[in-house]
Amino acid sequence: MHSVRKIPQPGQPAMPIRFALGECALGALLVAHSEHGLCAILLGDEPEALRAELRQRFPQGELVDGDVDAERLLAQVAAFVEAPQLGLDLPLDLRGTAFQQRVWQALRAIPPGSTLSYAELAERIGAPRAVRAVAGACAANALAVAIPCHRVLRSDGGLSGYRWGVARKRALLEREGRVQRFPS
The missing domain is CATH 1.10.10.10 (Winged helix-like DNA-binding domain superfamily/Winged helix DNA-binding domain)
Structure with missing residues (x-):
């Protein structure tokens, strides 16, 4: 079971959100993860629009671009888009009601x-x-x-x-x- 994550309050350290941008068969792809798992997989036409959406989604987060683990996750997600039969069994950091x-x-x-x-x-x-x-x-x-x-x-x-x-x-x-x- 995945739990709801709370946004840090003022005075608390910002949670690092590590991400990587790339391309897949569907266009631009952004994959982001926290210490708890994947917290965003965004698709679009423009990489900068995806970066802006990530900033909007995690306004209190410390965004870290080009993380090695994020690059690995990006490759896994892009491969899954190409071949869904591979499956995508990764830890998720679900944030919602x-x-x-x-x-x-x-x-x-x-x-x-x-x-x-x-x-x-x-x-x-x-x-x-x-x-x-x-x-x-x-x-x-x-x-x-x-x-x-x-x-x-x-x-x-x-x-x-x-x-x-x-x-x-x-x-x-x-x-x-x-x-x-x-x-x-």
Whole structure:
């Protein structure tokens, strides 16, 4: 079980957030980790925009660029994007509400090549009326591919609502092979 991390209060030392920037098949990739595990996997078009998003996400953190461990993690994540069947079993530093963490844990249980609708995901976590909140938790996910919110579709099976763009969502699902509904 992953725990919620608190932002340091004034007077406390800033937590180091070590990161590396690179490229993958989906564009620019930023991977960041704290002493507790991966805390951000960001995708985008411009590396500087990803760096700015990391600064915004961790305003109290001490950002350390080019860390050797972060470079290794970057290579692992880029390889996983290329070949999802490799798996990505790395420690995660999940930062979110208890509800978001329930959603993120349920997302991690969806195997590659399978999908759920937002409504089905809400049912799985025992909150069938919380479809919008589930969608909000997916949108708040800062760990692309490690928390596979790209595997959640609209009820009609259509692609929508991916934080890093619908084209990247489609590309990730295509890389995972034939998409099928996740069995109940």
